Amino acid sequence: MKLVFTALCFLSSFAYFADAKCGESPPSPPTNLMTSPTAGTLRIDATQYCESYGTRIEKTNQGEPYVGFLDPNDWMAFDVELPTAGTYQVTYSVASMTGKGSFQLEQLGGSTVYGSITSVPSTGSWYSFTTVTHTVQLPQGKQALAVAIRQGEFNLDWIELKKISGDAPDNSVPHAACRADEYLQINVGQKNRISAVDYCDARGVQRKISQNGGYHVSRIDANDFVAYNIEVPKSDLYRISYRVASKDGSGGLVLEVYDKSSFGTVSKQVNIPSTGGLQKWATVSHTVYLSQGKNILVVRGKGRGWNFKSMDIVVGAVSPSPPVTNPVPVPPPVTFPVPAPVPAPVATPVRAPVFSTPSNGFVRADGKHIVDGNGNNLILRGQGLGGWMLQEPYQMLTVEAAPKGQWQMFQKIEQTVGTAGLEQYHRAWLDNWCTYEDVKELKASGFNSIRVALHYNLFTLPIEEEPVRGRDTWIQDGFDRLDLLLEWCQKEKIYLILDLHAAPGGQGRNSAINDYDDSKPSMWEDEENVRKSIALWVKWAARYKDNTWIAGYDLLNEPNWGFEPGHPNGCSEQTNKPLKNFYDRAIEAIRKVDKNHIIYINGNCWGNNHKGMWPFADNNIALSLHRYWIENTDASIQEFLDMREKYNVPLWMGESGENDNNWYKGAVQLLERHNIGWAWWTWKKLQSSSGSYSINPPAQYQTLVDYWAYGGNKPANAMETLMELAENAKLKNCIRNDEAIAALTGI
Structure with a gap:
């Protein structure tokens, strides 16, 4: 054998x-x-x-x-x-x-x-x-x-x-797979909730990630089913409520009940209403009779195309009408056919150009304009969350100690307080730097959007650490944090733009920006880094494709890489072929799972060298520019205005800042006069008046930084200092720079 x-x-x-x-x-x-x-x-x-x-x-x-x-x-x-x-x-x-x-x-x-x-x-x-x-x-x-x-x-x-x-499965008992499983105890006097994905037997369904967290059973069609083991305390009427979603209301369900004698009963059909979308949930209920002891509940689909999130069971419910418990023949036994190879969530890509047709309700490109879900002109007024998932040296006042990037700073921390200490500090920093209070304050300060700077290593492993090259290990913590931020944005009705700020390998020679480690291959020196970057975007796009508060994908922040000799940071590149190739592949891959969201394109040379890259085979796309230390004149943006006319695409100023408040005010006036939305940099950083909020460094922080830079005796209170730094990152402990915010939004 x-x-x-x-x-x-x-x-x-x-x-x-x-x-x-x-x-x-x-x-x-x-x-x-x-x-x-x-x-x-x-x-x-x-x-x-x-x-x-x-x-x-x-x-x-x-x-x-x-x-x-x-x-x-x-x-x-x-x-x-x-x-x-x-x-x-x-x-x-x-x-x-x-x-x-x-x-x-x-x-x-x-x-x-x-x-x-x-x-x-x-x-x-x-x-x-x-x-x-x-x-x-x-x-x-x-x-x-x-x-x-x-x-x-x-x-x-x-x-x-x-x-x-070689015996065939024993199907003499309906849903035999459930009989050996654990039983959920139903308790009197409380709502007993069962997650839809906690089934013991199923046919024709799949688990999917829900937009607002958790999981659901997806796309239940006629005769698909999910089965659950329960143990009920007494023979009685039970009120069962189902959280369901349907785009068009064409589905339904019946509940089959099998008790210890394997005797089946079937409820009347419960129709699934139209909820306006497959992730917009409503509740339908009915009352059934359940016998004391162990039962198998089978939720069987009728019609087509609805999703199932959870069901609540309440003992001793008052029935609005007598339950239907007429004996019916036991349905055909569950068989286990040889499954065909399971298709991956993403289909094999098509080489031809793909033009997206976004659904209504999404921020999107409309010719030279960015419009909201109702088709109205939208000027994005945003803040970047720089320093949260990626700690740049200048933001952390560690330029002398760790000039190369976050990886070098974390290396210093680990050498000082150990691996566990580094993990404790980093977790506290991520927990405290961005909270619901920050999102509420952003909205109250007059901003309508957030550009979140993402480090790939919170979502997947570096290629050097993957057990098998060409395979991706996903890290749940990063996705959970991004889900939570999106949940807060939805509550406050503020848009969220995803920004791949640090791509696998690093996309630029300026390592402080993208955490490039020059002892390892960059994004452009190992094809596997490009593949992993695209895989990560596909993962995000599949996860958020139906969410209308996502205002787009900023595919690659500030690439600065010379692809030809003599062009170290890409500022004199004429074709940018590797960068163009990455964008083409990434867009094609994303459109296989998400045709809804606008995509923003950065040029080389810290975002502004777009030579050789346009046009793109997509009509839901925008040209992104960045502005630092430049005059606020029409001439300073004329080349981008010309590209907007030539390629019929909107402009978005994805990053600017690090200047005085008068310059801020003039920059916003210039951009909005030309119908260009913007995102400022950054919401918080240490000891700063140029950001919207300033984080106070602990009293012993400079001593710790000096130790990293120059050596000497290890500070005895290093761990306490790091945890105090993380605590100081909470909004309530920061200083609001009122004039900087007023220069941007007038509030």
Whole structure:
């Protein structure tokens, strides 16, 4: 018997689609990535997944890699080929300090659940691994098996599949996969909420990320279903409310109930109303009768195309009409057909130019103008969040100690307070620098938009740290922070523009701006950095494609790189071919998942050298310029006004600042006189009157910076100083520069 595990998914010419992995298997597997200790047994290294979400590769004290810090809704998928269908014993090597953890084995996307591990035991250490096992029925052929985490706090080392028999799945009992699973206890006197994605069995559905956080079951069509185990305290009427979304109101649901005797009852159909979009949620309810004890609830789709977020169950509800509990024949048993290779979330790109047609409601380009969701002219008046996710040396007063960039500053911090100390400081800085209070203050100060400067390393690993070249490990913390910022913007009705400020490898020789480490290949010196940059944009675009408070994607901040000899910062480049190629590929990739959002294009030479780059094969695009230390005259922007006329594209001034208040006022007047929106730099920085807010450095901060720069005795209170610095970054502890803000907005 031969079991084939494909650990690597070879990259096509469009390999920059990060999620197009599982199913793109090489002709024969690299044998160094699997071991077969016995005939009919396959052991899979957990780090050799072909797709994942929220995972991190860690190492034991002996340097052996494993997948660590598994949390709810994380998952990883593996390409396997099984010669026959039948019963398989699946063993997992796990470690947990807390004894918390549960997960399920499913088809990638969650359309079929094969079985669950309901409890990961405490092993006394994060590095002490033990095994847990269950028996499942698996189909024949090539497939992507996924381990989906339901409860977290454990690590995974390897997975082993062992063939037991060729028996067909036992489908004599409806939804047999649920019967071995854990049951959710329904309590009297409270609302019992079940997340839609916590099903024990399913068909035809997929998990998707919700715009406002969490997950939902996506695109339920006729006869698709999701099933849940519950245990009810008494035989009674129960009010069940469903959070649903539908664009056109063409769907519905029925609830099938199977009690311990496997006797099925079916509710009347509940129609799903039109909610105006697949991420705009409404509640529908009905009352059903449930028998005491263990039950399986099956939500089965009618009609087509609706999403399911959660359901609430309340005991002893008063029924507006008698429940329908007429016995009906048990539906056909659940089968487990051989799944076709699961398509990746992003399709193979088309080489031809793609013109986007944005939906109504989105900020977009309209000829030479940027317009709002109603088609009205929109002048973006924004602030950049520079210093939050990327700490530039001049903002942190560390130019003498760490002139090369954040990476060098963090290296100094780690040498001073250790890895744990660096992580504690960085987490506190990220928590405190940008909060809901900042967004409310931005809105109150007269700004209508935010340009958030993003560092790639909060979202994915550097190419040098990826376990397998050409694959992307995603870091959930960055996505969670960006989700939260967007949630705040939605509450305050202020637009958010995503800005890739530090791309993989670094996009410019000015390392302080983009965190370029000159000991490693830049974005332009290793194609893998370009691929990863595009993969990250596809990830963001797929996540936010339906959100109307996103006012666009600023694809690459201030590239400054000479592609030809003698042009060190790209200011005299005439063609900018590598930069143009990156933009073409990125736009084409984004448009595969998001046709709604406007895209902003920076030139070379810190954003302003657009030679050789225009036009682009997209009609929802804007030309971005940056302005520093230049006169506020029509002549200073004339070349960009000419390009607006020539290429019929709007202009956006994506970054300016670092000057006096009179210059600020004149710059805004110049730009708005020519219908050019703007974003200022920056909202906060240390000891500054040119930003909108100033952060007070701690009393001992300069001593710490001097130690980094010149050596000497290590400050005894270094950690306390860093944590005080992070505390001072909170808005309430900062100083408002009233005149600087008034020069921009008049408020």
